[in-house]
Amino acid sequence: MPEFYPWHQSHWNSLMASQIAKRMPHAILLMGPEGMGKRSFASNLIQALSCEYPQKGGHGCGSCAGCRLQLAGSHPDNLTLFPREGKQTISVNQIRQLHSHLALKARQSLFKTVIIYPAEEMTLSAANSLLKILEEPPGRTVLLLITSASLRLPITIRSRCQQLFFTISKSQEVKMWLQQRLPPSMNLDAVTLLRLSGGGPLRALEYVEQNFLFYRKEFINNLFSLTQGKLDLFEMVRSCLKDNLGEPLYWISTLVEDTIRLRSGVSKRFLVNHDVANSLQLLARRASFEMLFALLKKASCNREIWKGQININPQLLLEEILIQWLICFSKVNHEHT
Ligand SMILES: [Zn+2]
Structure with a gap:
């Protein structure tokens, strides 16, 4: 059943x-x-x-x-x-x-x-x-x-x-359902996981099972290295999950959304990407709202293209968004930890 x-x-x-x-x-x-x-x-x-x-x-x-x-x-x-x-x-x-x-x-x-x-x-x-x-x-x-x-x-x-x-609820029953299914070794609570995966409880569980949390961390580290000029664009593209571009594009969208929140004076505790709030705070000082919204639009648009079509070139979609990211944030001397 x-x-x-x-x-x-x-x-x-x-x-x-x-x-x-x-x-x-x-x-x-x-x-x-x-x-x-x-x-x-x-x-x-x-x-x-x-x-x-x-x-x-x-x-x-x-x-x-x-x-x-x-x-x-x-x-x-x-x-x-x-x-x-x-x-x-x-x-x-x-x-x-x-x-x-x-x-x-x-x-x-x-x-x-x-x-x-x-x-x-x-x-x-x-x-x-x-x-x-x-x-x-x-x-x-x-x-x-x-x-x-x-x-x-x-x-x-x-x-x-x-x-x-069917709305994402962080009710006690949803939290308990998810928490009971997380590996005991995982040092993450259900609410954070729901926030990071951007979907419902089953999506959150898939995030754990498919190791997306690890890939996310690696992707964000690489993205900050790229921004600081410590990593080459083509190396970055090569290291990404080319067969599952939906996730990196989603991560970029949430990072840009958080940067917009910070630039608008929203408290760090309301961010999706809590763990990199300090780095995002530094980025928020370097880009105008206009640039940030243009970058966000591009990320959402490329995500739609990725979802909606077959036979597209994932490398091109990713390069395009990363170049726009660099135009937005390069020369940022931030201290990513
Ligand atoms: Zn029956």
Whole structure:
């Protein structure tokens, strides 16, 4: 069975109440940062809707025919749409397939269900085709659109869905859940980890498992050496994780955001990158707001390019942002520790 996380409970309760009242929304948009377990939530919901003998709290039993088909990924009433192999987008042909799926009556369960993930990767014509379904939804249908970049979805789509926000919460239950899963040897608390990874608890855990904290430290050290003229640009680029450029670009964005905060007089304790606050304070004195915002825009833009396309040249994206970083901060004689 897909994992059910404690921070899913309130959204779950409200949907189960709708289900009991026979008012299940026909389209639900699951939105929020990565690492919140939105796909698990969607799978659990579909499991619940396919189950013949729902358990306490509305959860699927895991053993009836509906649940077994669902767990095997072969339930005839569920369709999952995601970018086809080698493709980045969800095409209009896939949405046409959805039209035919919905034209048939449910065979096994009460509802026909659909998952679209990542929903923001639908092409414009795919989104327009989906809109026709959302405007006149067939009965007993539940469409689940999952996204961590909801603003990239047309507002016409967003406004026709019930919106469920999965927000990063630093509530006691989230902190405890994460803390219990961190290696005891790790000298880091859950809140700092959530802050550094910029996502939900699952993302934070991935940060630990994939050793991103170590890479981050190394990257930032190299970045400061580069700024001081102690490291060559090409050496820096070579040392970076070229196959996972998303992280270095994210780190640069947070460093620039922190520098902007410091330049605006925000206290160091509100920074994402606490550990290098002193070095950032020195950088903050050297660049104008205009330059900082231009650098931040470039970092976000290159991150979008990195996320959204295949066959791009990561070296070029990284060199470009590092050169702009140097224009912003070079000649800084800071004391990075
Ligand atoms: Zn069941």
